[in-house]
Amino acid sequence: MDTALEKTISLILLIGIGVWLQQKFQNEDQKKGLKNLILTIALPAMIFVALMKIEINPDLLILPIMALGFNLVMMYITKFSMPMFGVQKDSSEMRTLALLIPSLAPGLTCFPFIAEYLGDDLLAWGALADLGNKIFVLILAYMLAMSWYYKTQQLKARSNTEKIKELIVAMISEPINMVIAVAIILLCFGINMDSLPGFLSTSIVMLKDVMTPLVLLFIGISVVFKWKQLSTIFSLLVFRAGFTFLISGLFLWLVPGLTPAVALLAIAFPQSAVSFWPFAHMAAIRKMEVDANAHKATFDLELGINVLAVSMPMSTLLILGVFTTGNLWVVPTNVLILGASLVGVSLAPRAIKLLADYRKSLASKEEEPSFSELDFRKMEK
Numbered sequence: 001m002d003t004a005l006e007k008t009i010s011l012i013l014l015i016g017i018g019v020w021l022q023q024k025f026q027n028e029d030q031k032k033g034l035k036n037l038i039l040t041i042a043l044p045a046m047i048f049v050a051l052m053k054i055e056i057n058p059d060l061l062i063l064p065i066m067a068l069g070f071n072l073v074m075m076y077i078t079k080f081s082m083p084m085f086g087v088q089k090d091s092s093e094m095r096t097l098a099l100l101i102p103s104l105a106p107g108l109t110c111f112p113f114i115a116e117y118l119g120d121d122l123l124a125w126g127a128l129a130d131l132g133n134k135i136f137v138l139i140l141a142y143m144l145a146m147s148w149y150y151k152t153q154q155l156k157a158r159s160n161t162e163k164i165k166e167l168i169v170a171m172i173s174e175p176i177n178m179v180i181a182v183a184i185i186l187l188c189f190g191i192n193m194d195s196l197p198g199f200l201s202t203s204i205v206m207l208k209d210v211m212t213p214l215v216l217l218f219i220g221i222s223v224v225f226k227w228k229q230l231s232t233i234f235s236l237l238v239f240r241a242g243f244t245f246l247i248s249g250l251f252l253w254l255v256p257g258l259t260p261a262v263a264l265l266a267i268a269f270p271q272s273a274v275s276f277w278p279f280a281h282m283a284a285i286r287k288m289e290v291d292a293n294a295h296k297a298t299f300d301l302e303l304g305i306n307v308l309a310v311s312m313p314m315s316t317l318l319i320l321g322v323f324t325t326g327n328l329w330v331v332p333t334n335v336l337i338l339g340a341s342l343v344g345v346s347l348a349p350r351a352i353k354l355l356a357d358y359r360k361s362l363a364s365k366e367e368e369p370s371f372s373e374l375d376f377r378k379m380e381k
Contacts, residue, residue, distance in 0.1 A: 014213055015220040017220060018216060019220040019221070020220070021221055022221055025221045034218050035218060038107075039175065039176070041175075042215075043175075044175045044179040045211065047179055048182070049204060050120035051127065051183035053120050063128045066132065067132035067133045068135055068136055069132075070133075070247065071132070071136035072102070073247065074101060074247075077243055078240075079098050081243075082097055085235060085236060085350055093303055095148050095299055096282065097303070097307070100275075100278050100308070104133045104137075104269075104270065105272055105275040106130050108219070109315045109316050110268060110269055112211060112212040112215045113320065114265065116323075117264070118265060119261070122262070125265060126269055131177070133275075134177065137275045137277035138277055141277060141281055145278070145285055145298075153289070153298070219316055230310065231349070235347075235349060236346070238345055238346040239347070242340070242343035242346060243343060244270045246336060247270065249335030249338075251266055252266060253333075260326065260330045263329070264322065264323065268319050268323065271319050272319075273311040273314075274311045276308060278304075279301075279305065282299040282304055285299065
């Protein structure tokens with residue numbers, strides 16, 4: 001059996017075990033505890049080990065800038081493409097999707113597979129790129145959410161300086177970001193993984209090794225499909241995946257000569273599931289609206305939680321598919337064709353519905369009596 005395929009089957013098997021364990025993790029606090037264990041211990045350990053194995057290169061600072069640019073491009077695309085899916089402009093659904101769709105959560109849906117298929121060096125690159133994404137989900141998404149809240153509730157905007165400062169502090173104090181900062185400082189002083197005391201490096205590596213199985217089990221345990229709005233959400237996420245493939249394919253075409261591993265990173269990283277942080281901002285705003293007895297909701301929280309529920313398994317399958325058939329996607333043309341196909345598939349149901357409505361309207365017009373017939377009937381009366 002092919003090595004990549006064998007590895008993919010083993011990873012899917014762990015997800016399946018997680019699905020089987022759902023009955024044992026009915027309590028939301030249990031799921032939250034497992035997630036916190038991953039994000040505060042296992043994932044930081046994995047990223048620390050990866051970073052401590054690379055050499056400091058100023059050119060890598062372009063990675064967070066590129067990730068933030070991707071967030072902004074996807075937000076623009078989302079805002080102007082959603083009407084094609086029947087989402088009304090300036091509606092609570094539009095605002096919800098405009099914050100969620102461009103966001104990324106690579107920690108739970110991408111980093112474990114990068115580590116397994118591409119190695120620690122590329123995982124370190126992904127961790128650096130995620131810093132740009134964190135700026136979007138923690139700061140820019142909050143500022144946009146508050147701006148829409150004031151506009152929707154027709155309130156006079158107040159200064160958000162203190163809240164933004166709190167978000168910046170939260171970003172800095174987040175374990176993953178703290179680990180990145182510590183690793184970069186150590187590397188600047190010439191300290192790498194081999195320079196650390198043996199007991200410390202061994203403990204960190206042991207924590208790092210539990211990352212992948214924990215994440216895969218968590219994905220299986222957390223998968224919950226809420227069937228209301230599912231068809232619309234699935235179409236939206238297929239559109240997101242397709243347009244993301246188009247952006248990745250265009251990048252590969254404009255920057256030829258990338259190694260296969262780097263090319264796969266450029267394809268897989270943007271396919272990460274949507275982030276929980278924008279939803280957290282929406283939930284906080286909803287609480288403010290309830291406290292103020294607001295009659296109009298700025299965001300649609302039910303839509304938001306359903307997008308989160310569908311996005312994780314879908315992104316996991318897409319990323320696994322990319323890595324399993326890796327050599328196929330290092331060719332920019334193949335990535336562009338895949339992206340265009342997914343965009344077409346996502347828009348097809350809407351196009352079919354519009355065509356059916358158009359034919360129905362034509363048929364109803366043909367059945368209506370003409371003006372001359374109406375006039376004749378009036379004359380008879």
